[in-house]
Amino acid sequence: MSSTSVTRRRSPNADPRSLVWTRRVVLTLLALFALVPVYVMITSSLKPLRYVSGKFHWIPSGLTIRPxxxxxxxxxxxxxxxxxxxxxxxxxxxxxxxxxxxxxxxxxxxxxxxxxxxxxxxxxxxxxxxxxxxxxxxxxxxxxxxxxxxxxxxxxxxxxxxxxxxxxxxxxxxxxxxxxxxxxxxxxxxxxxxxxxxxxxxxxxxxxxxxxxxxxxxxxxxxxxxxxxxxxxxxxxxxxxxxxxxxxxxxxxxxxxxxxxxxxxxxxxxxxxxxxxxxxxxxxxxxxxxx
Structure with a gap:
């Protein structure tokens, strides 16, 4: 009975796995929201102008430091x-x-x-x-x-x-x-x-x-x-x-x-x-x- 009572006392303070995964998903989305514009800036700054003016490609090609x-x-x-x-x-x-x-x-x-x-x-x-x-x-x-x-x-x-x-x-x-x-x-x-x-x-x-x-x-x-x-x-x-x-x-x-x-x-x-x-x-x- 003592172990059951201890479990019952600790359960309200325990961190459920669902809450942990919710935090991970939210933090990941926030990180992507902040880092995607930075990624676009970095990749666009390393492309020739003809590749930047057209459709954006997530995987860059023809990278150069000329800009x-x-x-x-x-x-x-x-x-x-x-x-x-x-x-x-x-x-x-x-x-x-x-x-x-x-x-x-x-x-x-x-x-x-x-x-x-x-x-x-x-x-x-x-x-x-x-x-x-x-x-x-x-x-x-x-x-x-x-x-x-x-x-x-x-x-x-x-x-x-x-x-x-x-x-x-x-x-x-x-x-x-x-x-x-x-x-x-x-x-x-x-x-x-x-x-x-x-x-x-x-x-x-x-x-x-x-x-x-x-x-x-x-x-x-x-x-x-x-x-x-x-x-x-x-x-x-x-x-x-x-x-x-x-x-x-x-x-x-x-x-x-x-x-x-x-x-x-x-x-x-x-x-x-x-x-x-x-x-x-x-x-x-x-x-x-x-x-």
Whole structure:
């Protein structure tokens, strides 16, 4: 009787084989849903153009690496790559530095308007990005006409544009993370002779590396793949990768194999950075959630 009672007690918690196979089928379908487009991109990027323009064949033939060579000469992809790297990198660094200082002030000090500031920062995420397109365009044009500072069509204007979107969420996310770090660490640093900035950069910043990495990845991805503002706020000199991919479509033809090859090349920095920083990213997004 004892064995029967043990079996009855364990049966509700046991995992039935049908449930296990259901999970396997669902996960397999989700994996196929995610990997099939990647497979199509990879195989199409390795085919001559005549094989890509026609009917798609799941088993490719006549594979070649020529599209990966031609993508650099068909359009000035290297220049677009440099523009994207400068814009996304600068926007990321500025967003991280400003977010660290702002989040530290909000999480450690009480001041008038603190709640209004945090609510305002969070409320900016409710508005769609296209809502700011015309106002930013008019602001940049008026600044250029009145001061001579060319923001429209420049990398600096595009960096300010991306800061408009990445900075509020970065500040809000870092506030929650820094609040999970005990204030006693700051107090101990102040007792040892550090000033507020010394306590921030020597004590708090090393302890907040996962949150900072999560903010940096978010800011970089926001700037790297953005299309709408990059297509309006740039010209032939400052065009970024996300917009430059359109140049593979001419009046007479679309170089689909080169489009796929260039798309894979563009995605390499983001994918590589995500894989390298994945553990910091997960920790940064989850830590401080209870706060």
């Amino acid at each position: 990966y060579i031609d993508i650099w000469t068909t359009v000035p992809l290297a220049k677009y790559f440099v523009n994207s790297l400068i814009v996304a990198g600068t926007a990321t660094v500025c967003s991280v530095v400003i977010a660290i200082l702002s989040a530290y002030a909000v999480s450690r000090y009480d001041f008038r308007g603190k709640r209004v500031f945090t609510v305002t920062v969070l409320s900016t995420q409710m508005f769609p990005g296209i809502l700011f397109l015309l106002p930013l365009f008019l602001i940049f044009v008026n600044i250029g006409e009145s001061t001579g500072i060319a923001l429209f069509g420049s990398r600096g204007g595009l960096i300010l544009t991306y800061l408009t979107f990445s900075l509020p969420f970065s500040i809000w996310m870092l506030i929650g993370y820094l609040e999970s770090i005990p204030k006693e660490l700051d107090e101990a640093a102040l007792v040892d002779g550090c000033g507020p900035l010394g306590a921030l950069f020597r004590i708090v910043v090393p302890a907040a590396v996962p949150g900072i990495v999560a903010v940096a990845v978010y800011a970089f991805m926001t700037a790297w793949g953005e299309v709408l503002f990059a297509s309006i706020m740039t010209n032939d000199t400052t065009r970024t990768l996300a917009v430059g991919l359109q140049a593979y479509a001419s009046e007479n033809n679309v170089y689909w194999n080169q489009v796929m090859a260039a798309s894979l090349v563009v995605s390499v920095p983001v994918v590589a950075g995500f894989l390298l920083l994945q553990r910091y990213l997960v920790a940064g997004l989850t830590a401080g959630a209870v706060k």
